Amino acid sequence: xxxxxxFTHGGTLDVAEILFNTRFNYMFPLLAANPECLLTPGxxxxxxxxxxxxxxxxxxxxxxxxxTIPAIFTYLGQFIDHNITAQTDREIGVSRIATPDGNxxxxxxxxxxxxxxxxxxxxxxxxxxxxxxxxxxxxxTNPSPTEGDxxxxxxxxxxxxxxxxxxxxxxxxxxxxxxxxxxRNNENLNVSQLHCLFLLFHNKVAAGLPVAxxxxxxxxxxxxxxxxxxxxxxxxxxxxTVCDPVVVADVAAxxxxxxxxxxxxxxxxxxxxxxxxxxxxxxxxxxxxVNTATLLTLTQILSVGKLLDGGTPPKLLGSNIIxxxxxxxxxxxxxxxxxxxxxxxxxxxxxxxxxFLQGSSILVGPLxxxxxxxxxxxxxxxxxxxGQAVADGMQTQALTPAELQGAPGPIQDxxxxxxxxxxxxxxxxxLREAEVQQNGNRLGSVGSRIVxxxxxxxxxxxxxxxxxxxxxxxxxxNGIEVGGGTVIATIADLIxxxxxxx
Numbered sequence: 001x002x003x004x005x006x007f008t009h010g011g012t013l014d015v016a017e018i019l020f021n022t023r024f025n026y027m028f029p030l031l032a033a034n035p036e037c038l039l040t041p042g043x044x045x046x047x048x049x050x051x052x053x054x055x056x057x058x059x060x061x062x063x064x065x066x067x068t069i070p071a072i073f074t075y076l077g078q079f080i081d082h083n084i085t086a087q088t089d090r091e092i093g094v095s096r097i098a099t100p101d102g103n104x105x106x107x108x109x110x111x112x113x114x115x116x117x118x119x120x121x122x123x124x125x126x127x128x129x130x131x132x133x134x135x136x137x138x139x140x141t142n143p144s145p146t147e148g149d150x151x152x153x154x155x156x157x158x159x160x161x162x163x164x165x166x167x168x169x170x171x172x173x174x175x176x177x178x179x180x181x182x183x184r185n186n187e188n189l190n191v192s193q194l195h196c197l198f199l200l201f202h203n204k205v206a207a208g209l210p211v212a213x214x215x216x217x218x219x220x221x222x223x224x225x226x227x228x229x230x231x232x233x234x235x236x237x238x239x240x241t242v243c244d245p246v247v248v249a250d251v252a253a254x255x256x257x258x259x260x261x262x263x264x265x266x267x268x269x270x271x272x273x274x275x276x277x278x279x280x281x282x283x284x285x286x287x288x289x290v291n292t293a294t295l296l297t298l299t300q301i302l303s304v305g306k307l308l309d310g311g312t313p314p315k316l317l318g319s320n321i322i323x324x325x326x327x328x329x330x331x332x333x334x335x336x337x338x339x340x341x342x343x344x345x346x347x348x349x350x351x352x353x354x355x356f357l358q359g360s361s362i363l364v365g366p367l368x369x370x371x372x373x374x375x376x377x378x379x380x381x382x383x384x385x386x387g388q389a390v391a392d393g394m395q396t397q398a399l400t401p402a403e404l405q406g407a408p409g410p411i412q413d414x415x416x417x418x419x420x421x422x423x424x425x426x427x428x429x430x431l432r433e434a435e436v437q438q439n440g441n442r443l444g445s446v447g448s449r450i451v452x453x454x455x456x457x458x459x460x461x462x463x464x465x466x467x468x469x470x471x472x473x474x475x476x477x478n479g480i481e482v483g484g485g486t487v488i489a490t491i492a493d494l495i496x497x498x499x500x501x502x
Contacts, residue, residue, distance in 0.1 A: 027453075053374075073491075133148065160199075166321070204498050205226055270382060276450040294319050328491055384427075387429025390450075394449060
């Protein structure tokens with residue numbers, strides 16, 4: 001298998017990820033343009049960020065400190081991210097932070113106007129599941145072929161899927177490469193299985209529609225219902241779980257305060273995509289109980305190709321198929337494993353990621369393989385305002401230097417040494433805020449506001465979303481009806497209806 005197609009996160013560009021060309025911009029553009037609201041440019045700051053990243057990933061905990069968040073929400077967050085963003089974590093154009101061999105280069109932060117002008121999002125700012133559907137199958141009486149045709153059975157327009165017992169996997173080519181719309185959804189076992197879950201969900205929704213529908217009509221209505229169920233879950237299940245429910249309720253009742261696109265032109269906020277929504281990296285466990293018999297380390301989870309059966313085409317070994325009660329609260333089953341607490345620590349395995357450059361079988365250098373260092377340097381490069389500046393912009397009380405320093409140890413030393421207790425990288429600030437304000441069980445005030453406003457606005461400003469189609473019979477006050485009276489309101493509902501392994 002081409003290793004690049006197995007794991008793309010953080011490497012160079014895969015054209016399959018780029019379906020659109022839309023805008024990035026800042027939620028707080030005046031802050032991003034003000035040097036007083038940014039980290040100080042220079043080698044000293046860059047070195048201090050590298051030291052902080054090293055300290056954040058120096059975690060040797062084998063029994064992670066559990067949050068109250070079921071583990072599935074870690075990977076639902078990644079799934080959402082792949083829907084709405086592409087390129088802020090890529091070594092391409094203005095977002096490059098490494099030399100050609102993958103080592104650190106001298107970084108000069110870019111002026112915010114240059115970032116906005118040159119950095120392009122390969123996704124649309126919509127919760128439309130384009131990472132699942134791609135550009136869809138060819139429709140109509142005289143259809144033109146589309147790149148998405150390979151995803152669908154031409155006879156039914158259902159998704160191709162390996163779902164016959166004991167199989168549950170995305171479809172694959174003979175070399176093991178996943179046949180999916182976004183290769184990032186095969187970069188680890190957990191998100192790959194989640195992608196497979198949504199394929200199965202679509203097919204089950206389609207199967208329950210009226211028999212009189214043509215295959216085109218069936219596909220179109222099923223896609224609409226699946227999108228609406230997904231949007232409902234994001235707004236009403238995901239956000240209240242990972243964000244402060246008070247902030248989520250305020251956004252729902254009163255709308256957004258700070259994410260205010262001009263002229264109705266939605267953009268992806270850089271404070272969200274480069275900092276706030278990367279909170280999920282701290283939730284990743286060093287190992288996962290995949291099913292009753294199989295416990296996999298993070299390194300194994302990240303190497304999907306090694307978890308296949310080697311057939312032609314290969315598929316996921318039955319022993320590696322996720323039993324979803326281990327990840328989500330399913331009635332009648334034991335409690336799931338939980339995500340790690342949202343805090344400045346990330347699993348040690350994330351400091352040595354298997355990242356390949358396109359067309360190469362050689363791992364890139366240590367910078368791109370180190371998630372924490374990479375996140376911090378990219379925020380520095382793209383002129384993301386500090387946590388204190390964003391808190392002030394929201395007119396909320398910023399964390400104190402003592403709160404940002406934390407307990408004595410390598411992280412505290414790195415924070416103090418870099419002056420980050422008074423001017424803090426936004427990603428670190430949001431992780432520490434969650435720990436201080438919410439004991440790591442959800443995001444704090446700044447993080448919750450950025451995440452809740454962004455995701456809510458994407459649905460509110462989309463005329464095709466369930467929020468803007470309340471007259472449709474499928475849109476219920478308590479969820480989305482997908483057939484047979486079944487209403488989907490949570491990710492657990494979706495799992496059960498789809499008939500995925502539980």
